[in-house]
Amino acid sequence: MWRAVASNGITLLIVLLFLMGGLILWGQRQYVAEGPLEGAICLRVPSGSNMNRVSRDLAERGAITSDTIFRLGADYSDKTGQLKAGSFLVTEGASMAEIVDIVTRGGASTCGTEVVYRIGVTRIQVQVRELDPETNRYIEKAAFVPGEGEAPTAYAQVREEADTRYRIALAEGVTSWQVVEELKDVDVLDGDIAEIPPEGSLAPDSYEVRPGLDRVALIAEMQARQEAILSAAWQNRADGLPIASPQEALILASIIEKETGTPEERGVVASVFTNRLEAGMPLQTDPTVIYGITRGKGVLGRGLRQSELRAETPWNTYVISGLPPTPIANPGRASIEAAVNPDETDYIFFVAKTLDPADGHNFAATLEEHNQNVAAYRRLEAERDQ
Known part of the structure; x- marks a missing residue:
């Protein structure tokens, strides 16, 4: 009798073990x-x-x-x-x-609320946005310019949430002075920047930051990224360029950045300046004249005067030959790559197609063609002023 009971008990135990093993196996499959x-x-x-x-x-x-x-x-x-x-x-x-x-x-964090501080050429704008998981797109909840009225309630609310993410978006073509000044308005950062970084040394990019990050540390990261971008571009440069160093490439890239309204034109604009340098022609580009006036401290806000085009400054490429002594802004990766790998063209002139910079330029290989393009642009100006 006891032998039968023991036998049945062992059988039951084996069945239970099999069931438990099956349950564990089922759970593991459900888990993955x-x-x-x-x-x-x-x-x-x-x-x-x-x-x-x-x-x-x-x-x-x-x-x-x-x-x-x-x-x-x-x-x-x-x-x-x-x-x-x-x-x-x-x-x-x-x-x-x-x-x-x-x-x-x-x-x-990979979703939720994000505050983006957009450092632009004219001002800084703060945007509060939230990722829509269904579309994987951000929806704007609020936007404001620091110093122009009170910050919206939505901004104060997300600042209180521990999982809010913060990002600095640095636009292409900003000057180092503008970056330093506008970082002062980013209230999640700490510390002061004692010196303006060298022009051109900051990489226009998107930087995720945490509250309390020191501004000097952020500047160092911007410089490290720009150095890496410039180094890689210089190593992959085209042969026979009329520029002799990475610094000259950075200077040329900054001019391309300020002269290019449409991204797809960077290579062509780069070819114009490359052709001019090879021919020993002055670059004759207005943004360099403007930099000689402002030194990158703000926007000129008006047209250039004839006296300013003739004035001798180290950056006036109507007066000096070759490149100016420093970059005139912080160029992005695309402009740096265009500077060291320009398109192959015979263009040496260009002028805006319309009054909207986003419409790009008309390019020309001869002065006669260029004069025709300039005349067309002047007619648009005259029509606007009527």
């Missing part, structure tokens, strides 16, 4: 299987949260099939204690294993 989420969501994990709260939130939003399996999977993979605060983009069909990796990986 495609999830039920039909559209991307932005998952916010507040500071001080835990895996229990996260799993309940995900279950309520239909992102996971089982909050229990989610928690057990996080425990089994030793990731429960690695939960990070932030806002994270969870894509359509993400598995529980993928979601656990997303919320424990660390690094910057």
Whole structure:
């Protein structure tokens, strides 16, 4: 009798072990299987949260099939204690294993609210925007110019949220003085910049920053990026260029940047200046004259006078031969690459097509063609002034 009971007990135990093993195997498959989420969501994990709260939130939003399996999977993979605060983009069909990796990986938030400080040629603008997970596009919530009235309530609200992201967007063609002045209005940064960085040394780019970052550290990052861009471009330069060093390439790139209204024209504009340098002709470009007047400190805000075109400054390319002594702005990557790899043309002249700089230029290889293009532009000016 006892032998029969023992035999039945062992059989039952084996069955239970098989069932448990099958259950574990099923749970593992569920953990790594495609999830039920039909559209991307932005998952916010507040500071001080835990895996229990996260799993309940995900279950309520239909992102996971089982909050229990989610928690057990996080425990089994030793990731429960690695939960990070932030806002994270969870894509359509993400598995529980993928979601656990997303919320424990660390690094910057991938969705939610972002504040962008756009440093432009004329001013700084602050934009509060939020990523729409469904379209993966940002929706603007508020925008304002510091110093022009009070900041909107939306800005104050997101400043109080721990997972708000901050970004500095540096426009192509800004001067170093403008960057330093406008960084003063970025109230999430700390510290003062004692000296204006050398003109051209800052890379126009997008920089993610954290509250409390020192402004000097940000400037150093901008300089490091520009140095890397310039070094790579110089190593891949075309043969036979009329420029002798990376610094000369940076100077030429800054002129291309200020003369180019449309991105697709950079290579052609670069060819004009390259052809002029090779021919020993003055560059005769207005932005260099303007820089000689302003030294990069603000915008001239008016047309150039004939006396200014004749005035002798180190940057007046109507008077000096060759390149000016320094860049006249901070050029972007595309202008730097155009400076060292210009298009091959025979153009030595160009003038705006219309009164809108975005319409580009008319290029010419002869003075006769150029004069015709200039006459057409003058007629547009006359029509405007009637």
